Structure formats: C-alpha cells, structure tokens
Amino acid sequence: MNVPEWVADAVFYQIFPDRFANGDPSNDPPNVHPWGTPPDLYHFQGGDLQGILQRFEYLLDLGVTAIYLNPIFLSPSTHRYNTTDYFRIDERLGSMQDFENLLTHAHRHGVRILLDGVFNHCGRGFFAFVDVLENQQHSAYKDWFHIHRFPINAYSRGPARYEAWWGIKSLPKFNTDNPRVRAYLMSVARFWIEKGIDGWRLDVPNEIDDDDFWAEFRATVKQINPEAYLLGEIWEVNPRWVSEGHFDGLMNYPLREAILRFLNREITASQFAGEVERVIHAYAPENRLAMYVPLGSHDTPRVMTVLGGHREAVKMAFALQFALPGAPAIYYGDEIGLPGEKDPDCRRAFPWDESFWDHDLRAWVKRLVQLRKAKTALRRGDFRFISVEDSSRCCAFVRQHSSEQVLVVANAGAHERTVGIHLETLGQVNAPALQPLLGEAFNWWIEEGHLWVHLPPYGVFWAAHPV
Known part of the structure; x- marks a missing residue:
C-alpha cells in the first residue's frame, strides 16, 4: 500500500482558523467579537490566514512539521463545515493569494499543509441546493441531494424533507451516487492538490458508505501527488478504512481515549495496555505509523480540562502520545495549557499575551518534539x-x-x-x-x-x- 513516507516522521498542529491569530483586521466581519471572548456558535473573532503566516515562527519554534487546517472555504459559520463554495477561500480568512503565500512559506520551511474536506454534505447556500430551493422539483440539481418530497424549505420548523447530516437542515447531504456530484467533488479534490496542498482530512467519511467513491477519490489524489496524505475521521477501531481503496491513516481517537482514561483512573494499567495493543495491532505496520494521534480537537474537550487541570497528568499524556506509534497531533493552544469544555468552548481564541501561557508545559511539549525528531525508534x-x-x-x-x-x-x-x-x-x-x-x-x-x-x-x- 502506498502510504506517504513523510507521515511517520510528522508532528501535526491543528488550527481552527477563526481562533488562532488575527493578522488582518480589515477582513473581519462587522459584528466580530473581541479576541478572547468566550466562544459561541455564531460569532467570529477574526482569525485568518495572515494570522497563521505572521505567527509561523511560533510554530517553527515549537517544531511542528505539518498543519491540519479546519475548513477554510466560503461558509457562513465559524466552523465552516457548511460549505457554500469549495473553490473559494472565505473572505473572512483572506484571499487565494493569502493561502498561496501561506502554502509557499510552509513548504519553504518543510511544513506540510492538510485541508479539511467536507464531501458528505454542503451548506444550504451551496449553488446547487439554492437552485433546488428556488425551483423545487423543476431544479436541474434536484438529484444532487436526497429529496424525500417537495416542496422543501430549509428554514421551517419540523422534520427535513431531505437527508441532512444528523437531520440538521443547514447541512444537506450530497447524493454521491450521482455521476455529476462525483465529478464535481473529484474536481474539488484535484483543484487543491494541484494547488500544492499535501493531503486531505476527510470529514465523516463513513457517512459516504461507498467504497467506489473513496477508491475514485484516492486514485484522483494519488495520481497527482502519490505522497499526499489521506486522513479519515473515523472514531472507532475499523481496519476497513485503511486500504488501497480508502485512506492512509485515521484520526486515532481510540488511542486518545485509552491515554486519558488511564490518567483519569477510569481503567487499570493492564486495561490500558490491552486497549493500546488492540488499537495498534488492528492495523498493518505502515498504517499504524501513519495514524494521526490527537489528545484534543475541535470536537472534544481540551486535554487540560479532561484531566481536571492536573498539569503533571497533562505532561504525562503528551509523553505517552509522543511515545506511542503514530503521528502526534497538537491541538492549537493545548501546548500552553488552554482549557475548554466541549464545543464551542474548546474553540477558544489563542491567547497571544504570554502571561496566560503555561511556559513549563510548552517547553515540555517542545522537548518531546525534539526528542521524537532525534530518535528514529520513536517515529518508526x-x-x-x-x-x-x-x-x-x-x-x-x-x-x-x-x-x-x-x-x-x-x-x-x-x-x-x-x-x-x-x-x-x-x-x-x-x-x-x-x-x-x-x-x-x-x-x-x-x-x-x-x-x-x-x-x-x-x-x-x-x-x-x-x-
């Protein structure tokens, strides 16, 4: 199986773009909340691509070698999982030139960029769904979605008359059996790989339960860049999703769970060992080294909060994460002790005032990064x-x-x-x-x-x- 060689050596850093750094206030929306305001589901705080570029030295100093960006395409929400245009950078994050500048700068310093691909569903502002809303059963795009009956209304109360992710009306589900939908989504995959990104993190791929779709997606990407990394958001242990027809690695949430439950005294040492062995040995050697191993993400409470603010336990969690097989992933701010409950609280703005940082924790994480780079045994x-x-x-x-x-x-x-x-x-x-x-x-x-x-x-x- 062609697994990208670089992934086993990578240290990832996940960035939620609206909350990492505001480098260009001129692209802030009029109702932007002040930086550091407790986050909610609706308000932007002004983070953008220029902010990432301006703070890139911070990332290099930490030692990260790959960045996973939550969605950056045009969308009305802070999380941007309801895409309205897959070929356009959201103006609140900057321009295509800003993205190209970030990509060029990252590659110049040996840092890879992974984008979030949301291909199971789109936003209700997506052009094809807007056409269905306007023209109903007469729309040329009605077969791009799973419509149960007409008329449909994407804003009314009551059950949706079309399939949507978790029944949320703002997230209509694509009909990926439709050849035109497939061709469109493959063109998206191809466009950004040709732009030079280093891979895709695929959102809820198990909800496109179609091996042919993912085999075509993999072939499309790998034909352009055989070293592009395909990462699936699969939350359980499931070897089906790492194969020549699927992905190179998965977001290894089960390994995260084992580490955190062990440190929270929810399982014994032998149970911890059993869980780790079960997770690791479920996959072929090349795939277990290509797993993305998080301690936190935009979908989970932060590690500092999960471990009750216990700094030494958090340090041990990082040490286990960096020592176990797979590519460790730092969720922005975890390295300075940023707390946060489940979303949206785990999506707080990064505090650039260093008086709010846990400097000892950051130094610890930086040391772990250095040691992992220095010791082949820890990586491979x-x-x-x-x-x-x-x-x-x-x-x-x-x-x-x-x-x-x-x-x-x-x-x-x-x-x-x-x-x-x-x-x-x-x-x-x-x-x-x-x-x-x-x-x-x-x-x-x-x-x-x-x-x-x-x-x-x-x-x-x-x-x-x-x-």
Whole structure:
C-alpha cells in the first residue's frame, strides 16, 4: 500500500482558523467579537490566514512539521463545515493569494499543509441546493441531494424533507451516487492538490458508505501527488478504512481515549495496555505509523480540562502520545495549557499575551518534539509492552528500530513508585551507554538483573540505548 513516507516522521498542529491569530483586521466581519471572548456558535473573532503566516515562527519554534487546517472555504459559520463554495477561500480568512503565500512559506520551511474536506454534505447556500430551493422539483440539481418530497424549505420548523447530516437542515447531504456530484467533488479534490496542498482530512467519511467513491477519490489524489496524505475521521477501531481503496491513516481517537482514561483512573494499567495493543495491532505496520494521534480537537474537550487541570497528568499524556506509534497531533493552544469544555468552548481564541501561557508545559511539549525528531525508534520503531503493574498504576514499553531502542516507564499514580524492569526483556543493556532522555533527574540504576527507576507521581522516564 502506498502510504506517504513523510507521515511517520510528522508532528501535526491543528488550527481552527477563526481562533488562532488575527493578522488582518480589515477582513473581519462587522459584528466580530473581541479576541478572547468566550466562544459561541455564531460569532467570529477574526482569525485568518495572515494570522497563521505572521505567527509561523511560533510554530517553527515549537517544531511542528505539518498543519491540519479546519475548513477554510466560503461558509457562513465559524466552523465552516457548511460549505457554500469549495473553490473559494472565505473572505473572512483572506484571499487565494493569502493561502498561496501561506502554502509557499510552509513548504519553504518543510511544513506540510492538510485541508479539511467536507464531501458528505454542503451548506444550504451551496449553488446547487439554492437552485433546488428556488425551483423545487423543476431544479436541474434536484438529484444532487436526497429529496424525500417537495416542496422543501430549509428554514421551517419540523422534520427535513431531505437527508441532512444528523437531520440538521443547514447541512444537506450530497447524493454521491450521482455521476455529476462525483465529478464535481473529484474536481474539488484535484483543484487543491494541484494547488500544492499535501493531503486531505476527510470529514465523516463513513457517512459516504461507498467504497467506489473513496477508491475514485484516492486514485484522483494519488495520481497527482502519490505522497499526499489521506486522513479519515473515523472514531472507532475499523481496519476497513485503511486500504488501497480508502485512506492512509485515521484520526486515532481510540488511542486518545485509552491515554486519558488511564490518567483519569477510569481503567487499570493492564486495561490500558490491552486497549493500546488492540488499537495498534488492528492495523498493518505502515498504517499504524501513519495514524494521526490527537489528545484534543475541535470536537472534544481540551486535554487540560479532561484531566481536571492536573498539569503533571497533562505532561504525562503528551509523553505517552509522543511515545506511542503514530503521528502526534497538537491541538492549537493545548501546548500552553488552554482549557475548554466541549464545543464551542474548546474553540477558544489563542491567547497571544504570554502571561496566560503555561511556559513549563510548552517547553515540555517542545522537548518531546525534539526528542521524537532525534530518535528514529520513536517515529518508526516496533512497539511492545514489557511491564504492567495494576497495583502501582505503572507500565513500561519499548520502541525499537534497527540498533536503537527507547524505553518508556510511566507512573500514572498519585504516589512515588520504584519500577523494576527485567534486563532480559530489553536485551543486552550496556549500563554506561544508557541515555536518559526524559526524567534525567530521576534515580535509576541497574542491579540484580533489573533496571530500576524511581518515579514521582505522574512521572515519565524515557531512555535510549543501543540494542
């Protein structure tokens, strides 16, 4: 299977465009809310493409190598999942030239750009649906959608007379069995790949439950750029969606759930290990390394909030995320400790006043990025648990690639613990060559055939050594 080579080495950063940075106030709508206002479902705060470009040095300093942008096409909403024109940048985000400038600047610095593709449904302002609303059963586009009966009204109370995502009238569902609809959506995919984007994140692709559609989509994209990354928003473990006819990787929400539930004491260490093994080994090796591994997103409460504001637990969550197989993804602001409940609260404006930042947390995440780049085993290594202790809530696993091995020992408990690892599970360990990467100040020693590590509450120890 042709999985893009670069994804296994990537560190993603997800940006909700309206809330990252306002670089050009002249494109703000008249009713824009002040930056940092508690977010709601309706009001813009002025984030735009110029803002991303102007703050690009921040992203480079953090070390990210790929950016996933929530939808940027013309739409009446802040989230833009109700697209009205797939070939046009929303003016509140800037112009096509602004996008091209961002893309060029990103590529000049080795950063890839992933766009959000919403192809299951559109907005009710989309030209074909507007035509149906105007002309009803006489519309030339009536077969572009699933109309149950006429007349339809996209604004009236009561059930929709057409299929819409989750029954929301503003999100009419495309009829992707219609050849003209398919041709249109493939032209969208082709247009932006030819513009130079590095892949698509596909929104709710399981709701287009048609293998032929996705096989055609993949062929269309890969014919132009074989290294383009196709990422499916699939929330459960389902190997069907990673194949030559589907996607390269999935948004690995199950791995996120395992990490956060372990740290919230909802599952034991052995249950955590079992969940991680189940998720990882459900997929072929090339796909498990191409999974997109989030701790948060625009659809979930933020990690700081999920873990109750416990900074050390959040740091451990990041350490596990960066050590487990797949490409880690930072949701904008999580690296500085931004809180947020479920949407729209998780879509807060990024606070550029550094007095609001958790600088220690950001430095921790930056260090994790650096270590992942430095150690091939963390990016491409095989994975196995070597120790799991339910009583102490501790576990240990290794990532191994060629002659390099990285050991990870984690204490997800509220008490200090000393963990012993049988040397035979690690292979031949040369104690003087053992290189602590994280938790350098922790006490560790080799004695009686064991590597011993003393961990504080929510402490994580990484060490590398030659195999």
